Amino acid sequence: MKSVLAVCLGLLAASSAVAADVPATLQGRWLAEDIGGGGVVDRLQTTLEISADGTFFGQGGCNRYRGQLTAEGAAIDFGPAAATRMACPPAAMDQEARFFEVLTGAAGFSYDEETRKLTLSDDAGKPLAVLARSDERAQISIAVPGADAVERNQVAYRCGEETVIADYINAGAVSLVTLTRGETFTVAANVIAASGAKYAGDALVWWVNGDDATLFDLTKGEDDPGIPCAPDA
Structure with missing residues (x-):
């Protein structure tokens, strides 16, 4: 299916x-x-x-x-x-x-x-x-072979002075996260990481370890330390 x-x-x-x-x-x-x-x-x-x-x-x-x-x-x-x-x-x-x-x-x-x-x-x-x-929005549909269900989990994080809403979406071998930062919306896909779950999309890298995450901006270069993010309880 x-x-x-x-x-x-x-x-x-x-x-x-x-x-x-x-x-x-x-x-x-x-x-x-x-x-x-x-x-x-x-x-x-x-x-x-x-x-x-x-x-x-x-x-x-x-x-x-x-x-x-x-x-x-x-x-x-x-x-x-x-x-x-x-x-x-x-x-x-x-x-x-x-x-x-x-x-x-x-x-x-x-x-x-x-x-x-x-x-x-x-x-x-x-x-x-x-x-x-207000449902009128552009859509892109992706058929995922071998997957018969989609799992979703939305988490709000506090990243410094900014709130990031991460919506994790998994279907078979496909693993995505959407990041909403104010009016900015980014879709990132899971990539190979030494530990945790790492997602890359546009100029951002979202690296999750346990309950926390780190947001990296690739436009700042390889030395960017990233912004630590914790769940906004």
């Missing part, structure tokens, strides 16, 4: 043999258009991405976040989310805080097929936020 890796701008979305745990109408990438009836800040994107297995993640407005949800019928429950801890301008932090309050209070959802918009509501049916579907 063959497995397909879908490489997307900003994210690699992978199919697997596991049945979907959440309704198909919830799955995909969403962009907040209104939070708590107060709209959103122009050009400040708050996003929500929901996977078939119930994993949710995105950009709150300043920080990346990730958690697990359950959904059945028109009911939804967002579990506790882990988020990075960057400081941003007050407007961004305010929008992010309001959005996280929405996730905490959401108990139901509805989807309008015509407008392609998702409404999250509280347990009394009061709308908390409106999000628009």
Whole structure:
């Protein structure tokens, strides 16, 4: 059998043999258009991405976040989310805080097929936020012979003053990692290393040893000591 890796701008979305745990109408990438009836800040994107297995993640407005949800019928429950801890301008932090309050209070959802918009509501049916579907992205599909499933694991790292979101993707003999650093997105492939797991892509090398990693910038030359990275708990 063959497995397909879908490489997307900003994210690699992978199919697997596991049945979907959440309704198909919830799955995909969403962009907040209104939070708590107060709209959103122009050009400040708050996003929500929901996977078939119930994993949710995105950009709150300043920080990346990730958690697990359950959904059945028109009911939804967002579990506790882990988020990075960057400081941003007050407007961004305010929008992010309001959005996280929405996730905490959401108990139901509805989807309008015509407008392609998702409404999250509280347990009394009061709308908390409106999000628009935002799935249009360029894709590259790679068929992997001999692989019948894709394994994924996303980890947030603190690299000096920077947060790096590493999304590890494995299918058969193919081993990739995507690195998201602010608006910069890099796809790196596993290469031979004396120890740990080493990935190279563009001008970056991502070397993982145990729970920690080191980020190297090849444009700085062979003497670059790299930036130590630790999981952002």
